[in-house]
Amino acid sequence: MQVISKWRLFNFHLFSVVPQFTKLPQIPISQYPNPKKTHLYINASASRTFKSSSEASILAKKVLFIPPGVEPEDITEDMILPGSNIVVGPYAGDAKIKEVDFVKSSNKPKDCPKDELPEFAMLGRSNVGKSSLINSLVKKKEVALTSKKPGKTQLINHFLVNKSWYIVDLPGYGFANASEAARMDWSSFTKGYFLNRDTLVSVLLLIDASVPPQKIDLDCANWLGRNKIPITFVFTKCDKMKGGKAKRPDQNIRDFHELIRENYKHQPPWIMTSSVSGLGRDELLLHMSQLRNYWNNE
Numbered sequence: 681m682q683v684i685s686k687w688r689l690f691n692f693h694l695f696s697v698v699p700q701f702t703k704l705p706q707i708p709i710s711q712y713p714n715p716k717k718t719h720l721y722i723n724a725s726a727s728r729t730f731k732s733s734s735e736a737s738i739l740a741k742k743v744l745f746i747p748p749g750v751e752p753e754d755i756t757e758d759m760i761l762p763g764s765n766i767v768v769g770p771y772a773g774d775a776k777i778k779e780v781d782f783v784k785s786s787n788k789p790k791d792c793p794k795d796e797l798p799e800f801a802m803l804g805r806s807n808v809g810k811s812s813l814i815n816s817l818v819k820k821k822e823v824a825l826t827s828k829k830p831g832k833t834q835l836i837n838h839f840l841v842n843k844s845w846y847i848v849d850l851p852g853y854g855f856a857n858a859s860e861a862a863r864m865d866w867s868s869f870t871k872g873y874f875l876n877r878d879t880l881v882s883v884l885l886l887i888d889a890s891v892p893p894q895k896i897d898l899d900c901a902n903w904l905g906r907n908k909i910p911i912t913f914v915f916t917k918c919d920k921m922k923g924g925k926a927k928r929p930d931q932n933i934r935d936f937h938e939l940i941r942e943n944y945k946h947q948p949p950w951i952m953t954s955s956v957s958g959l960g961r962d963e964l965l966l967h968m969s970q971l972r973n974y975w976n977n978e
């Protein structure tokens with residue numbers, strides 16, 4: 681298994697991604713020179729695997745995202761992507777982006793491309809970094825337009841990757857100076873897309889990790905959960921360290937998990953990223969590859 685053996689290179693500990701259940705010594709992510717080795721937590725003594733412990737297997741089911749084709753008791757810690765709760769399974773592969781083409785902007789869900797290719801939709805608060813993440817994933821500066829001014833992306837924008845799948849840039853929700861009418865418009869427009877788009881493999885719900893959990897993000901996560909829309913939490917701006925008493929990204933992420941935990945029977949996948957440092961980029965692409973390849977094989 682080539683993909684898995686790649687991840688064996690990382691000396692990554694299972695218990696480093698179990699924030700809610702363990703109290704482990706913490707090291708701020710800024711202290712890691714290599715983003716690939718960035719962990720939320722480090723526990724020097726935790727070099728166990730799940731194999732020998734049924735307790736650990738139950739814990740794995742509660743906190744890890746276990747993809748199709750993987751049994752909880754077969755998980756070893758080196759199968760977990762760094763800075764995430766995502767286990768890499770047999771469907772992962774072909775993650776590299778070789779080419780990307782902007783296809784179209786649609787202002788109604790029914791105008792979106794009809795070629796049945798799988799797609800991932802970027803959703804999140806205005807200014808959370810959706811367009812920046814797309815640019816970072818495709819390694820091009822100006823594929824998706826970014827701006828300091830919230831509300832830059834107003835349409836459903838389809839980008840075709842490797843001529844075989846789409847990344848979709850959506851308008852941000854909840855920007856403070858939008859009128860109530862504009863907000864309502866956003867919600868019927870985008871909700872229509874989520875509820876009717878059969879080719880949607882997963883929503884990537886972007887959450888700004890440089891600020892404490894926001895009600896609007898929690899509401900959105902809960903709405904998607906209630907409507908059984910597959911979701912991956914992508915924490916953005918993990919490079920941003922605010923001074924003073926502000927919480928660090930890893931603490932904000934832990935607080936966010938704490939608040940949504942009871943709404944999810946199974947842990948949705950989550951991953952830490954930064955469009956500035958490239959943290960989580962390759963890992964997110966690998967995760968998307970396993971969801972996509974499974975979707976294609978279904």
Ligand SMILES: Nc1nc2c(ncn2[C@@H]2O[C@H](COP(=O)(O)OP(=O)(O)OP(=O)(O)O)[C@@H](O)[C@H]2O)c(=O)[nH]1
Pocket residue numbers: 804805806807808809810811812813825826827828829830831832833850851852853916917918919920953954955956957
């Ligand atoms: N430090 C840091 N800044 C970021 C990161 N990602 C985005 N930004 C900044 O955040 C601002 C908003 O980024 P966009 O990518 O335009 O955000 P968006 O979610 O597409 O915004 P809308 O299109 O308005 O919904 C820009 O100033 C980016 O440079 C990140 O990972 N780290």
Ligand SMILES: [Mg+2]
Pocket residue numbers: 810811812825826832833849
């Ligand atoms: Mg945008």
